[in-house]
Amino acid sequence: MAVLDTIAPEAKERADRVGEADLVVALPSCQSRELLDSVVSSLRPVLPDLLPNGKAVFLYPDTAVASTGGNGDLPAADESLQLFPYAMLPVERYNEQSLDQGLRSLLQVGRTLGAKICVMMGSETSPDSLRNLAEPVLNDGFDLGVPLYARHKFDSLINSGIVYPLTRALYGARLHYSMAADLAISPRLAEKYLQAPHGQPDSGWITTKAVCAGLQVCQVNRGFAPAPSVSESADVSASLAQVLSALFLDAERYAGCWQKVRGSQALRTFGRPARGETENASADVHVMIETFQRGCKDLLDIWATALSPATMLNLKKLARLPADQFRLADGVWVHVLYDFILAHRQRVMSREHLLRAMTPIYLAWVASYALEVQTFSPLAVEDRLETLCAAFEDLKPYLLSRWRWPDRFNP
Amino acid sequence: MKKSGSARDPLWYKDAVIYEIHVKAFFDANNDGIGDFPGLLQKLDYLEALGVTCLWLLPFFPSPLRDDGYDISDYLSIHPSYGTMEDFKTFLNAAHGRGMQVMVELVVNHTSDQHPWFQAARTAAPGSKERDFYVWSDTDRKYEGARIIFTDTEKSNWTWDPIAKAYYWHRFFSHQPDLNYDNPAVLEEVLKIMRYWLDMGVDGLRLDAIPYLVEREGTNCENLPDTHVVLKNIRAAMDENYEGRMILAEANQWPSDVRPYFGDGDECHLAFHFPLMPRMFMALRLEDRQPIVDIMRHTPEIPENCQWGLFLRNHDELTLEMVNEEERDYMYLAYSSDPRMRINVGIRRRLAPLMENNSRRIELLNSLLLSFPGTPIIYYGDEIGMGDNIHLGDRNGVRTPMQWSGDRNAGFSRAAPEMLYSPVISDPVYGYGAVNVESQDGEASSPLNWMRNMVALRKLFRVFGRGVMEFLDPGNRKILAYLRRGEGETVLCVANLSRFAQPVELNLQAYQGMRPVEMLGYVEFPVIGSQPYSLSLGPYGFFWFELQKAREQIEAQ
Structure with missing residues (x-):
């Protein structure tokens, strides 16, 4: 070769x-x-x-x-x-x-x-x-x-x-x-x-x-x-x-x-892992949530070319939640990513536009995560991210089935 | 300069998905009504997206075109209608750049009667080297044991040449005189031709009509030992100087007669499995797996480095030479109600019309094609369900322009319609308005996308190209069930040959504890237990299951 x-x-x-x-x-x-x-x-x-x-x-x-x-x-x-x-x-x-x-x-x-x-x-x-x-x-x-x-x-x-x-x-x-x-x-x-x-x-x-x-x-x-x-x-x-x-x-x-x-x-x-200390850091999530809510208005058509109807519905529900209840479920986040992978593969639109259109949803995940873990110890944060990883693995058959059989007629 | 082969793996042809193309029929870039290499180049994206990995080009050499290019008058050039040598090289490099291999035809049983060799032979003195490039006789009574292949047009295998004042031998049309392999100069010239294309980087050669290379009195002039001597010489010359190349044998014979064409792995790499093809159609029509199981059981083992070439349809008729008389009658009745659909010993129709445009039947047959042990070969246009035109002569009805869109000339050419080399299919069912790439491309459930998905899946599991096959024997004969094993994978295929839903119980005891995962939708089915495994299949339904270790087994490990 x-x-x-x-x-x-x-x-x-x-x-x-x-x-x-x-x-x-x-x-x-x-x-x-x-x-x-x-x-x-x-x-x-x-x-x-x-x-x-x-x-x-x-x-x-x-x-x-x-x-x-x-x-x-x-x-x-x-x-x-x-x-x-x-x-x-x-x-x-x-x-x-x-x-x-x-x-x-x-x-x-x-x-x-x-x-x-x-x-x-x-x-x-x-x-x-x-x-x-x-x-x-x-x-x-x-x-x-x-x-x-x-x-x-x-x-x-x-x-x-x-x-x-x-x-x-x-x-x-x-x-x-x-x-x-x-x-x-x-x-x-x-x-x-x-x-x-x-x-x-x-x-x-x-x-x-x-x-x-x-x-x-x-x-x-x-x-x-x-x-x-x-x-x-x-x-x-x-x-x-x-x-x-x-x-x-x-x-x-x-x-x-x-x-x-x-x-x-x-x-x-x-080597030995470094130990983190409990941090009382918090993040200002309001701008992120607002960006997501704005995206829900302006980018809905683009998202609809990539996301399944059920995921779209979940995002629309999320956009209506007040900041203190703002949580993006792991399953929804994983579906978003998997759907974007498929849309990218199928070139449903300009790839650059498609990828940039994901920013507000990513910010929604960041906001949701930040709100959830702000009081967590380092160990609890690791556990939380491990749970997220498990969701990615559990839902992999969804990606597999849609990769092998791309069809927009899906849940 | 000699170019190396494009494939990484010397056994690449085992994993290949071959796509058979007429250059003239694919896409016309210069708007003269005939497809060409620049046109083919433009459509490489399409072929890449389809997932095929090897492009088999039908003859594109200078020719009087009295047998669709299989009557070659110059082996070392490009027919001017199809472009230039530069165009071919550009196409070849572009195909290689996309990871696709390219196979061309080596039609060396015969030439055109317009070939300079033949023109020289007819005027040369009897017994001279030039004369002996072909097979001559003073009588037409030699080799009487040889059958006539083109029964519709030829009455004898000998034709009188008034210039040579002798008969010349031809197994096909009378304008295609057979070369004489008893003359060593012929093989030398053939090897030069082979080296010419391999030096250019061509990956594979389809050897046309190889059973007929040599004639001997008292035989049927097919599959003779001296033919194998010729093939071994060709293969040795290939192996001596070229890596990663392949020879595909066209030998329309019984499997036991084809087996010698693999030699000890030192003749052809691939050979078409001709008898399997009509039996797939027969089994479907009979709703009985027996014809398929029977022919596969009579298919001998082949050397490790060899492979069967499998196909449903191609540029020729659906040949019925390799069935018995009763089976042939059945096939004619079943698949060619109109006598114009018949030619020679076969049926000149495309896949979709043979299946009466029933998508489930088409899908079922393709599922067999893609999962049987061998390398699948897809005929251009069958992936979108193109139809045929039985009103065109010879086998031209299955060689019509590729249907790219609903535009004029099916998007194949911008020439005036009367300039096209062949009319496009325009009937209401199969016409380009209804059946075309453009409309199917964006439709997720279209035949084209179905084929793309299936080809991708086939390529994902190397067991299909490399593994062994083992039939299961369920009581319901309308169900064809088989295992493919190898490469660390086990796949269970189950196909319902009936137009009605069918139950089946499979003996999968050897796989107890495994979980069948339906491969298209990645759906987990119940774990295999000690009892027969029950399934129900819809009309013409099929399943491909990957047998996976159940989660519990993995966790226990």
């Missing part, structure tokens, strides 16, 4: 000069010389522990040097560590394309150098992060190491309310942060990722590819999630559309995989 070999000629030359390396690390967030110097200095001491007598190559964005006007005074390279400039953009959270671009660079260089492991450090660049992610792949035979973050109750709600429960129900792996930007990757997975079955890159999240290929995936406890390295758009609608698009495209791409999966399995997890 074809494997795309798009490694830039100058990078190939450099790789040829280096010859071989055991570890290749991508540092796309090091967009300045100062940052690069500091990160390299902090990571260098980890290398002898990870790979005694091994050789490492760090890929850094070629703009990091260009921005300071030249090649001079790069952190010193030696037998055990080479630095390698490469065209690389920072990884944006939930942005599959930005991760894909960096991953391909990393994995192509890794393949050229015959690396035993490639590590993408898209958000965290600490020595612990490198060590913790790399060890299970190097020492325990895993193909993919993914960070597992502790969460504050209102953190990463797109992940908690959509990404995790949906990917878990679909692919059967309890992988909490499938869209993480920090990853440790085995050569076996790298080869799969670079395969181009039809002469074109076969994109999609690497985590989904690994799970569907039956490769060994593990999680590594990494404390609380770091702040995104790149400033994120405040536009919830755009972020949501981006996430949903990536998820829904993967659902199409891997339809043959997830339709065979029943239930879900925990993954081996390394």
Whole structure:
């Protein structure tokens, strides 16, 4: 099968000069010389522990040097560590394309150098992060190491309310942060990722590819999630559309995989989980509820092209509830997501419009969740989200039946 | 430059869903009334959405077109009506880009009498290499044991050539002289042709009329040992230089006679299962599974790397060569009330009219096609229920333009209607106003969407392409029930061949504790117990069940 070999000629030359390396690390967030110097200095001491007598190559964005006007005074390279400039953009959270671009660079260089492991450090660049992610792949035979973050109750709600429960129900792996930007990757997975079955890159999240290929995936406890390295758009609608698009495209791409999966399995997890403390945080949900209610008036026609009549009815009822009773039942939320997946697959309308039209319903879920968990302990929050995941799994036959037999004449 | 094959898996043809296409009939991009490669290219989205994975193109080579292109006068070019070689390559690459394979015809039992080889042979000296490209005789009494295939048009397998002053041999039309495989130069030329298309990246070759390659006195000139020598040479030449390619054998013979065409896995990869096809129609009409079960029980095992090619209808007549006389009479009475529907030894009709446009019958037969052990082949237009035109000559009534929309010429071409290579179907039931892609595309319950869903489901379960088949034997013979096992999957198929609802009790003791999950709607049925498993099926109803471990079993594990 074809494997795309798009490694830039100058990078190939450099790789040829280096010859071989055991570890290749991508540092796309090091967009300045100062940052690069500091990160390299902090990571260098980890290398002898990870790979005694091994050789490492760090890929850094070629703009990091260009921005300071030249090649001079790069952190010193030696037998055990080479630095390698490469065209690389920072990884944006939930942005599959930005991760894909960096991953391909990393994995192509890794393949050229015959690396035993490639590590993408898209958000965290600490020595612990490198060590913790790399060890299970190097020492325990895993193909993919993914960070597992502790969460504050209102953190990463797109992940908690959509990404995790949906990917878990679909692919059967309890992988909490499938869209993480920090990853440790085995050569076996790298080869799969670079395969181009039809002469074109076969994109999609690497985590989904690994799970569907039956490769060994593990999680590594990494404390609380770091702040995104790149400033994120405040536009919830755009972020949501981006996430949903990536998820829904993967659902199409891997339809043959997830339709065979029943239930879900925990993954081996390394390290100690961080403990959250009870928070008395509360969120102002009024704007969200108003946005939802406005959506119920303005977007009804669009929703009706995607949602089943029963789900529409439930949303209309919800829009009439006062804030103190505002609760979006798990079953309704799951039906909304499953119906949108199907509408996206069937291209009932412009996909961009369709995905953006989901924003008010997502905000309704956030509002409902926020109201419900505001007094919950961290453990109770986890239980609550576990219940949501169970609803996604229980209702998966609904998605399966409509996927296999798409028909708008449904409940 | 030699291109590699497009498939990842060397056994890709086992999982394929093949779609048979006339280039001339599919879509006309240059508005001359004849379909072409640029037109086919425009319709790749449609084919991708249908879910088919391999496109089988009927002959598109230069030809006098006296046998719909099976009379080839140049094997290395494109018929100018269908476009250029560049157009073909563009199409081929685009199909590969969508993950589809492409199969073309290798019609090398015979050529057109207009082929330069034949023109040279007739004037060449007897005994010369040129003359010996074909089979000549001073008498028309040789090989008298060979039957005549086109009984409606040919009286003999020999035709006198006044220029050569000799008879030449032909198993089909008299304008299609048979090549002489006793001349080694013929095989050399055939291999050159094969390499030419494989170098271009073509994934599969359909070998036309292979039982007739070689003639020997005192035999019926079919399925002879020397024919297999030729095929082994062709296959060896393919394997030597090309990966992931496939040969499909057209051998309209009994399964036991077709079996040698697989060799030890060193001849053809696929071969049509001709006798099964009429028996599916017969079983449906008789409301009795016996014809199907019987022929499948007489179907021998084939090598691991080989596969049967299954079809309901194709570009030819519904051939009745592989049934006995009584069965043939029954089939004629059942499916061709009008004598004009008959041709040669068969019935020249499409699937929908054969089923009297009954959607449940059509769906039932397609469910068998898609779940039987083999690679299903769908004839273009059958997915939307296209009709035929028995008033057109030969088998042209089943080769009419694809019906894309209710617009002029069925949306097939913007040419003046009188310029079309064939009139479109325009009767009130099957005409393009009633039956077309555009109207069915957006209708969730249309035949087109039904087929899309079924093809997707078939592709989801590799057991259909790779697993073994085991018939169940319920008392009610109107019910056909079978298991497909393999690839870690077990699927139970149950079909009601009757026009009335039917009960059935199935012996599924070996699967006690498993839960049948109806595959189309993902509906869980009761767990299989120690008693016979009872089901009721509506008229022409069918079920596909995935036998899953019951939840309780999983939890216990």
